[in-house]
Amino acid sequence: MTSDTRTGERTALRTATKAARVETPIALTRRARRINRELAELYPDARCELVYRTPLELLVATVLSAKCTDQRVNLVTPELFATYPDARAYAEADRAELENIIRSTGFFRAKADALLGIGAALFERFDSEVPRRLEHLLTLPGVGRKTANVVLGNAFGIPGITVDTHVGRLARRLGWTQEDDPVRVESALAALLERKEWTPVSHRLIFHGRRACFARRPACGACQIRQSCPSNGIGEQDPEIAQGMIDRVVPGDVSGR
Numbered sequence: 001m002t003s004d005t006r007t008g009e010r011t012a013l014r015t016a017t018k019a020a021r022v023e024t025p026i027a028l029t030r031r032a033r034r035i036n037r038e039l040a041e042l043y044p045d046a047r048c049e050l051v052y053r054t055p056l057e058l059l060v061a062t063v064l065s066a067k068c069t070d071q072r073v074n075l076v077t078p079e080l081f082a083t084y085p086d087a088r089a090y091a092e093a094d095r096a097e098l099e100n101i102i103r104s105t106g107f108f109r110a111k112a113d114a115l116l117g118i119g120a121a122l123f124e125r126f127d128s129e130v131p132r133r134l135e136h137l138l139t140l141p142g143v144g145r146k147t148a149n150v151v152l153g154n155a156f157g158i159p160g161i162t163v164d165t166h167v168g169r170l171a172r173r174l175g176w177t178q179e180d181d182p183v184r185v186e187s188a189l190a191a192l193l194e195r196k197e198w199t200p201v202s203h204r205l206i207f208h209g210r211r212a213c214f215a216r217r218p219a220c221g222a223c224q225i226r227q228s229c230p231s232n233g234i235g236e237q238d239p240e241i242a243q244g245m246i247d248r249v250v251p252g253d254v255s256g257r
């Protein structure tokens with residue numbers, strides 16, 4: 001992160017904090033829900049961009065998506081899923097072979113550790129099924145709240161807020177919270193939004209973060225929710241240049257969780 005980026009981020013947070021100070025809790029809730037509705041119109045197809053067919057495949061793909069694009073993960077998983085069809089197959093996997101398949105997703109040794117451990121834990125403790133409860137998912141190696149909420153929300157339809165880098169950044173820029181800690185961000189968003197919105201709002205914020213509200217220089221001048229955003233103006237303000245930034249985004253070729 002450059003010093004310009006840090007300065008911009010600090011300005012955004014100051015602006016959002018100032019806005020939050022003069023906004024009553026009810027007004028904040030109304031604004032958050034209005035932004036969520038605007039994002040729903042803007043991204044009607046917002047969804048998990050990982051390709052999977054089963055809860056286990058989603059769990060594995062989500063582990064691989066750490067510090068990696070979803071597009072890259074989706075290139076790797078067909079071979080991975082064909083080679084390891086169930087929890088036992090991961091538990092008994094040959095480490096070198098597993099590492100070789102997932103190498104291009106980065107941090108492949110740590111990810112292989114997680115997949116071997118998850119396979120063993122599911123096989124030994126959960127009858128080879130991915131558990132449907134947060135507290136059980138959190139006992140799996142390499143699985144934190146972010147991964148657990150992705151699985152709950154998308155594989156089981158159990159509402160969960162996924163606080164990845166995009167959701168955290170946007171929640172702060174939008175003035176929904178000033179917290180940095182992902183668990184606190186999750187709590188703040190859970191209090192602002194209806195439970196049924198928890199999973200879809202996570203997708204919408206991630207879509208907006210990947211397509212317009214970029215980490216380094218957000219495309220404020222062409223942002224569809226700028227009227228409701230207290231950080232409007234921290235990024236590119238020229239509408240044409242900002243629209244060009246948005247148009248350059250290649251679907252799927254965006255940073256992962």
Ligand code: SF4
Nearest residue numbers: 213218220223229232
């Ligand atoms: S891109 Fe939109 S949401 Fe992001 S800071 Fe700018 S106005 Fe706000």
